[in-house]
Amino acid sequence: xxxxxxxxxxxxxxxxxxxxxxxxxxxxxxxxxxxxxxxxxxxxxxxxxxxxxxxxxxxxxxxxxxxxxxxxxxxxxxxxxxxxxxxxxxxxxxxxxxxxxxxxxxxxxxxxxxxxxxxxxxxxxxxxxxxxxxxxxxxxxxxxxxxxxxxxxxxxxxxxxxxxxxxxxxxxxxxxxxxxxxxxxxxxxxxxxxxxxxxxxxxxxxxxxxxxxxxxxxxxxxxxxxxxxxxxxxxxxxxxxxxxxxxxxxxxxxxxxxxxxxxxxxxxxxxxxxxxxxxxxxxxxxxxxxxxxxxxxxxxxxxxxxxx
Numbered sequence: 564x565x566x567x568x569x570x571x572x573x574x575x576x577x578x579x580x581x582x583x584x585x586x587x588x589x590x591x592x593x594x595x596x597x598x599x600x601x602x603x604x605x606x607x608x609x610x611x612x613x614x615x616x617x618x619x620x621x622x623x624x625x626x627x628x629x630x631x632x633x634x635x636x637x638x639x640x641x642x643x644x645x646x647x648x649x650x651x652x653x654x655x656x657x658x659x660x661x662x663x664x665x666x667x668x669x670x671x672x673x674x675x676x677x678x679x680x681x682x683x684x685x686x687x688x689x690x691x692x693x694x695x696x697x698x699x700x701x702x703x704x705x706x707x708x709x710x711x712x713x714x715x716x717x718x719x720x721x722x723x724x725x726x727x728x729x730x731x732x733x734x735x736x737x738x739x740x741x742x743x744x745x746x747x748x749x750x751x752x753x754x755x756x757x758x759x760x761x762x763x764x765x766x767x768x769x770x771x772x773x774x775x776x777x778x779x780x781x782x783x784x785x786x787x788x789x790x791x792x793x794x795x796x797x798x799x800x801x802x803x804x805x806x807x808x809x810x811x812x813x814x815x816x817x818x819x820x821x822x823x824x825x826x827x828x829x830x831x832x833x834x835x836x837x838x839x840x841x842x843x844x845x846x847x848x849x850x851x852x853x854x855x856x857x858x859x860x861x862x863x864x865x866x867x868x869x870x871x
Contacts, residue, residue: 589672592719596676599715604683606708608644611772613693614701615765618709619773620746621725622684623753625649630760647684651677654724661728664735672721673728680723702768706775713776714783718837789863790839793856794830794846801850802830808845809838833863 607618617626625646632645654677661670695701713723722728730745750773757766794801795818802813814831834842839857846853 592672592721593675595719596672596716596721597679599712599717599719600676600679600683601712602715603709603712604647604680604687606705606712608684608687608689610694610701610705610708612689613691614695614698614705614768615761616698616702616705616769616772617757617761617765619750619753619769621653621729621749622646622650622680623757623769624749625653627753627756627760644685644689647681650684650725651681654728657728657732658724661732664732669721672719673724676716676721677724698764698768702772703775706772707779709772710776710779711783714780717780718783789861790834790836791858791861792830792832792834792839792842793858794832795827795854795856796830796846796850797825797827797852798850799828801828801846801853804845804849805830805832805842808842809834811838833861 607622611618617623628649629644629646632649658670658674658677661673693701695704716723722731726746726749729749730740733740733745754766754770754773757769794805802815805811805813809832811832811834816829818827818829819825820827836859843855843857846855
């Protein structure tokens with residue numbers, strides 16, 4: 564068992580020394596990003612937009628700009644839906660600024676995600692009649708599928724661009740800013756503008772659709788779910804495993820078994836649910852006798868870094 568654990572650890576370290584762009588994992592992640600982008604774009608174009616609803620965030624801004632351009636330039640509609648192309652152009656300056664501030668591996672996948680979004684939104688036709696005739700049904704189902712698609716791309720360790728990148732850049736300048744606050748401010752502007760361009764019912768349904776989408780996205784994106792792990796083990800190097808695999812802090816104290824009266828280490832760490840899944844497997848490989856308690860739905864006050 565020890566030889567197997569050592570060989571697995573050596574293989575993992577060898578893989579980490581390999582360029583990230585040559586790892587098989589990258590191509591699996593790109594496939595997940597493409598599938599998530601396809602689900603999002605198909606749901607948006609075939610379910611949401613035919614009913615008169617529109618999106619929030621940068622995509623909603625792109626849709627508003629498309630409407631403005633179509634009203635100013637006759638015949639522009641014959642070129643197809645330009646929202647995807649406008650969305651890509653809006654992201655270009657943000658991605659250029661972010662290139663020198665974020666990891667290239669993360670940002671490279673983000674560029675791929677933005678490109679997939681833009682191309683698929685442009686090539687998937689918007690039918691005159693959507694999949695669902697009833698607006699409320701389209702609102703709920705469209706929001707769920709769009710949220711699932713966007714959440715799927717985030718599970719691959721990237722960002723969809725737009726307000727997420729803008730929020731991260733603003734947070735580096737001023738701690739008051741966050742991705743959530745930037746998204747909220749942008750959505751207020753987009754939906755507020757929609758009140759002057761569309762009927763109020765369409766705006767209300769669009770806000771409801773966005774709420775359903777973000778709710779589903781949070782459930783799919785396991786990095787948003789915080790988990791507390793109590794790890795009880797007799798091995799002395801288990802905290803190093805947490806550092807290596809999750810990059811999280813660990814609190815350690817010495818406990819004693821009530822029945823055996825033997826000393827044991829008790830480790831406490833807070834990780835995301837996605838990190839907990841991989842950490843759990845690593846703990847069992849390192850110590851088959853490990854005892855771990857995993858608590859979900861917790862709240863954390865203090866220095867806990869949420870990751871994309």
